[in-house]
Amino acid sequence: MKRLLAATALALSLLAPAAHAVQPDEILPDPTLEARARALSQNLRCLVCRNENIDDSNAPLARDLRILLRERLTAGDTDDQAVAYLVDRYGEYVLLKPTTHGANLILWIAGPAMLIAGIGIAVYANSRRYRRVALPPSPEVLSEQEKKRLDELMQQ
Incomplete structure (x- = not known):
């Protein structure tokens, strides 16, 4: 109780x-x-x-x-x-709600600007990383002799 x-x-x-x-x-x-x-x-x-x-x-x-x-x-x-x-x-x-002019304008803009800059840096770094990835080697062109040999092997 x-x-x-x-x-x-x-x-x-x-x-x-x-x-x-x-x-x-x-x-x-x-x-x-x-x-x-x-x-x-x-x-x-x-x-x-x-x-x-x-x-x-x-x-x-x-x-x-x-x-x-x-x-x-x-x-x-x-x-x-x-x-x-x-x-x-x-x-x-x-003031509980600071003004948005003068020196405070820098503080109001700094947060979103840094977020946009961070996203830009991340996108740039990712694009550079993916460009550095090695692509598979391109197939070389076969000579006439190699083409004939390949055709013979394919027909068997």
């Missing part, structure tokens, strides 16, 4: 939704601004955690980022201005 109760408690704890790290004192009184802040914070990376957004992180720096974002929105910044402020302050690493 104890095992069943423990298994049930474990299953329920695994099925429970993840608790968000946003503290009650951070929540803005204006529901529209709070919704904007939540939407923006889903795309901002916690600089302490690995690939976790600031909305879900319990790190003190993530809390500071959430508060700073809400301050910028309360001050009247647009969504783009608020995110740009955080990017200017902390760098593009703060």
Whole structure:
């Protein structure tokens, strides 16, 4: 009975939704601004955690980022201005989805380019290997005397 109760408690704890790290004192009184802040914070990376957004992180720096974002929105910044402020302050690493221009363009293109180059090198190396395989020697042309002898042997 104890095992069943423990298994049930474990299953329920695994099925429970993840608790968000946003503290009650951070929540803005204006529901529209709070919704904007939540939407923006889903795309901002916690600089302490690995690939976790600031909305879900319990790190003190993530809390500071959430508060700073809400301050910028309360001050009247647009969504783009608020995110740009955080990017200017902390760098593009703060974005969970990095931009595809500037120096990042090289990183976005490098992976597919290297894949295509690798496939090209493999195809070239394989074609060279197959060209090096020795072909069977071509049959030499028989002389008239050999042809006569072959015909005699075939008739027997």
